[in-house]
Amino acid sequence: xxxxxxxxxxxxxxxxxxxxxxxxxxxxxxxxxxxxxxxxxxxxxxxxxxxxxxxxxxxxxxxxxxxxxxxxxxxxxxxxxxxxxxxxxxxxxxxxxxxxxxxxxxxxxxxxxxxxxxxxxxxxxxxxxxxxxxxxxxxxxxxxxxxxxxxxxxxxxxxxxxxxxxxxxxxxxxxxxxxxxxxxxxxxxxxxxxxxxxxxxxxxxxxxxxxxxxxxxxxxxxxxxxxxxxxxxxxxxxxxxxxxxxxxxxxxxxxxxxxxxxxxxxxxxxxxxxxxxxxxxxxxxxxxxxxxxxxxxxxxxxxxxxxxxxxx
Amino acid sequence: xxxxxxxxxxxxxxxxxxxxxxxxxxxxxxxxxxxxxxxxxxxxxxxxxxxxxxxxxxxxxxxxxxxxxxxxxxxxxxxxxxxxxxxxxxxxxxxxxxxxxxxxxxxxxxxxxxxxxxxxxxxxxxxxxxxxxxxxxxxxxxxxxxxxxxxxxxxxxxxxxxxxxxxxxxxxxxxxxxxxxxxxxxxxxxxxxxxxxxxxxxxxxxxxxxxxxxxxxxxxxxxxxxxxxxxxxxxx
Numbered sequence: 118x119x120x121x122x123x124x125x126x127x128x129x130x131x132x133x134x135x136x137x138x139x140x141x142x143x144x145x146x147x148x149x150x151x152x153x154x155x156x157x158x159x160x161x162x163x164x165x166x167x168x169x170x171x172x173x174x175x176x177x178x179x180x181x182x183x184x185x186x187x188x189x190x191x192x193x194x195x196x197x198x199x200x201x202x203x204x205x206x207x208x209x210x211x212x213x214x215x216x217x218x219x220x221x222x223x224x225x226x227x228x229x230x231x232x233x234x235x236x237x238x239x240x241x242x243x244x245x246x247x248x249x250x251x252x253x254x255x256x257x258x259x260x261x262x263x264x265x266x267x268x269x270x271x272x273x274x275x276x277x278x279x280x281x282x283x284x285x286x287x288x289x290x291x292x293x294x295x296x297x298x299x300x301x302x303x304x305x306x307x308x309x310x311x312x313x314x315x316x317x318x319x320x321x322x323x324x325x326x327x328x329x330x331x332x333x334x335x336x337x338x339x340x341x342x343x344x345x346x347x348x349x350x351x352x353x354x355x356x357x358x359x360x361x362x363x364x365x366x367x368x369x370x371x372x373x374x375x376x377x378x379x380x381x382x383x384x385x386x387x388x389x390x391x392x393x394x395x396x397x398x399x400x401x402x403x404x405x406x407x408x409x410x411x412x413x414x415x416x417x418x419x420x421x422x423x424x425x426x427x428x429x
Numbered sequence: 430x431x432x433x434x435x436x437x438x439x440x441x442x443x444x445x446x447x448x449x450x451x452x453x454x455x456x457x458x459x460x461x462x463x464x465x466x467x468x469x470x471x472x473x474x475x476x477x478x479x480x481x482x483x484x485x486x487x488x489x490x491x492x493x494x495x496x497x498x499x500x501x502x503x504x505x506x507x508x509x510x511x512x513x514x515x516x517x518x519x520x521x522x523x524x525x526x527x528x529x530x531x532x533x534x535x536x537x538x539x540x541x542x543x544x545x546x547x548x549x550x551x552x553x554x555x556x557x558x559x560x561x562x563x564x565x566x567x568x569x570x571x572x573x574x575x576x577x578x579x580x581x582x583x584x585x586x587x588x589x590x591x592x593x594x595x596x597x598x599x600x601x602x603x604x605x606x607x608x609x610x611x612x613x614x615x616x617x618x619x620x621x622x623x624x625x626x627x628x629x630x631x632x633x634x635x636x637x638x639x640x641x642x643x644x645x646x647x648x649x650x651x652x653x654x655x656x657x658x659x660x661x662x663x664x665x
Contacts, residue, residue, distance in 0.1 A: 165514040169663040190516040197514075201507030205446045206439075217435045218515045262511070 118143040118300055119164065119270070124173035126159050133159040135324035136173070141317075143269075146296035148311035149304040151321035152425050157304040158198055160321070161272055164302070165195045177270070191219070194268035198275050198304075200259030204248030208239060208258055211247060212265055219266040230265065236291065237261040252279040260288070264295075271295060274304045289314050308421055322425040335420055343386045344370075345393065348408040349400055353380040359399060365390030379408065432517045436525030437532070440499075444533055453495055454537050460487055465544055476554050480544055481562045481632060485625065488566075488573060489598055495534065496577025497590040499526045500659070504585035513659075520656045527578055527652060534570050538563070557634035565631035568644040569624050573598050575651035582658040601647075 119141040126134040134156045141147050149157040162168045164175055166186040175182045177189045203211060212230055234240055237257040242250060247258060256279060263271060273292070277285045292314045295301060305311050311318055312332050320328040320335075328335055349356060357372055360382065371383040386392045393410060400407045444450035464483040472479060503509040512522060542563075548554045580594035581587075605623030608616040620626050624647075627640040 162510070167510055167514050167663070187516045187518070190514055193514070195511065195514050197507065197510045199507060201509075201511060203443070203506070203508060205443060214435065214439050215511075215515075218432055218517065221431050221516065 118178060119302075120176045121160075121164070122174045124160065124163065124175060125171050126156075126163060126168065127171045132324055134163075134170075137321075137324070137326055138173075139319060139326060139329065141300060141302070143300055144296075144298070145317055146292065146301040146303065146315045148315035148318045149302060149321055150306070150308065150311050150318055150421065152306055155321045155425070156324040157321055158274055161195075161274055161302060161304055165193055165272060166190055192269045194219075194263035194266065194271045196259045196263045196273045196276055199278065200256050202247045202255060202258055202262075205246060207244055207246050208250075209234070209243040211258065212261055215262040216265040219268075229267070233261050233265045236264065238287065253281060253284050256280055256284075256288075260291075268299070270300045270302070272302045275306075276303070277305075277307070277310060285310075320421060320424055327424045328420065343388065343391065344413040345384045345386060345396070345410065346382070346413070347384070347396060347410045348375065348379055348381050350379045350406040350408050352403050352405045353378060356380055356403065356405065357382070359403065360384065360396065363392055363395045363399060365392045365395075432515075433521045433525045433528070436517075436522065437528040440526055440529030441532055444529070449495075450533060453491065453533070454540065457487060457491060457537050458540060461541055462544070469548075474552075477545060477548065477559055477562055478632075480541065481566060481628075484538065484541065484566060485569060485602070485628065488570060489595065489602060492534070492570065492573035492577050493580075493591045493594040493598065496530055496574055496594060497581055497587045499530060499578050500581040500655075501585050501587050501590045505587075513662075519659050520652075523578060523582075523652055523655050523659065527574060530574055530578070531571060534574065535567055538566055538570065555634070558632060561634035561636065562632040564636070565628040568631065568641075569628050572601070572624055572644060572647040572651070575648045575655070576601075579651045579655040579658065582655045 121140070122138050124134055124137045125132075137156075137160065149160065151157050159168065163170050163182065164177070166182050166189060169183065177192065180186075180188045182189060206214070209230070212233065216226070216230065234243060237260050239254070239257055239261060242254055247255060250258065256276065260273070260276060263273070276292070277288050280288060289310060292301060292303060296314070296316075303311065303315060316331060318328070318330065318332055318335060319326050353374070357369055360366055361369065365386045367385045367387055369382060370385055371381075373381055375381050384392070384396075391412070393412065396410065397407060444453075461480065461483050464487075465480045468479050500509070503512060513519070545554065545559055576597050577590075577594040580597065581590045583593065584590050601622065601624045603623075605620045605626040608619050611619055621643070627643050630637055630640050
């Protein structure tokens with residue numbers, strides 16, 4: 118549905134997007150994840166035809182952004198970063214205006230407008246001036262104007278900034294629901310948000326895509342060593358050496374006594390081997406008591422930090 | 430086409446949502462009325478020529494003040510991004526904004542017709558010259574506004590937009606008053622470029638196509654520059 122080929126964008130001498138290519142199929146919810154200034158918003162602004170690429174091409178349903186941009190714009194509902202709105206207009210007039218501008222038809226469909234206002238939880242503030250609304254409500258108005266013409270593609274740039282935790286969960290659920298029938302691009306620097314809503318993640322750093330896949334795929338491919346931490350009580354004198362002799366244990370990261378006869382140990386095991394069973398058996402043989410054992414998996418957060426940290 | 434009107438309607442309403450329209454209309458009528466009434470009995474002639482002179486002078490400040498926010502405000506708020514990703518062309522956007530502001534100014538100018546009523550009760554003003562004068566004003570204002578909207582595209586700072594458009598408008602206003610220093614061809618050229626020279630022709634009640642072509646070209650030129658400046662953002 119959306120195809121981006123070798124997209125590059127310079128702002129003056131500054132490279133913002135560096136030779137990026139990807140395809141987005143119809144009906145997926147794609148998360149653009151990256152730190153601030155990574156090029157997410159720039160990419161999105163090019164897809165929405167706000168900016169032109171320095172080189173490369175973007176097509177939406179085989180329409181090119183340079184030559185058939187009006188066709189593309191009709192299909193897109195866009196919420197720019199920080200949800201810019203007209204403070205002096207009232208909510209319902211604004212939504213009506215945006216629908217008319219987007220559809221280019223005379224009949225403002227009252228039913229659809231009411232529906233969108235309800236979906237976005239704006240029922241109580243329809244008559245208010247946008248300038249009087251709180252940040253959370255303004256964000257919802259921004260979302261409502263992106264939805265009002267029932268677009269095939271929804272592009273949301275940081276849609277949950279400034280919302281309280283309850284509102285964030287509401288918006289996320291809404292995005293998930295919309296993702297069943299629409300193609301959604303969600304820009305965010307908040308991981309749990311992307312993890313919770315998207316079925317595909319593109320991690321962008323310094324203008325390039327550094328990872329691409331479902332949240333699960335990314336987790337598996339970047340999973341390195343398994344980390345295990347245990348607390349063992351009794352007979353702790355030679356425990357370290359015994360643990361090291363177990364199959365798959367690579368090294369002991371940290372071993373420190375808690376009190377007189379409890380030892381807390383952090384271990385690293387080779388990828389694909391789960392040594393928890395043998396650790397348990399060792400404790401039984403050694404007549405020690407296993408107080409606690411947990412395995413830590415690499416989270417998407419670790420991957421993200423690993424990929425986007427500039428000093429690495 | 431529908432979108433141009435939708436946008437124009439929204440813009441026009443927004444003048445009345447905020448105090449802009451009321452302030453502009455009131456101030457304009459007060460200043461022009463005051464200036465007009467103080468000179469009326471001194472000159473002792475039943476015509477609106479002095480009024481037209483005053484209005485043209487006041488408009489030098491009023492039009493930049495009105496037009497400075499048209500695009501720069503959108504840039505400041507960031508709403509330009511939404512506006513420019515709507516399925517409309519850039520020229521439709523400019524035209525929609527231009528029409529809304531033009532309508533407000535035309536209404537304001539036509540409100541001064543009360544002075545015609547005053548004059549008509551005191552003497553017998555030349556009807557043709559009055560119609561010509563108002564037509565001339567409306568054409569001049571169109572040029573001023575298109576200059577204003579162009580400069581508003583250049584910056585997100587309203588004050589800068591105001592000053593730049595005032596300077597450009599003032600140049601076109603003053604240009605036929607300095608031609609005595611430039612005899613011959615250059616003088617004629619400068620005269621032809623001036624908004625006032627053409628106004629004086631139209632205001633005599635003789636409407637020449639040369640004058641109309643001049644105004645149409647000027648409006649088109651600056652609106653065209655506005656569209657170009659808006660589009661240049663894409664490549665920055």
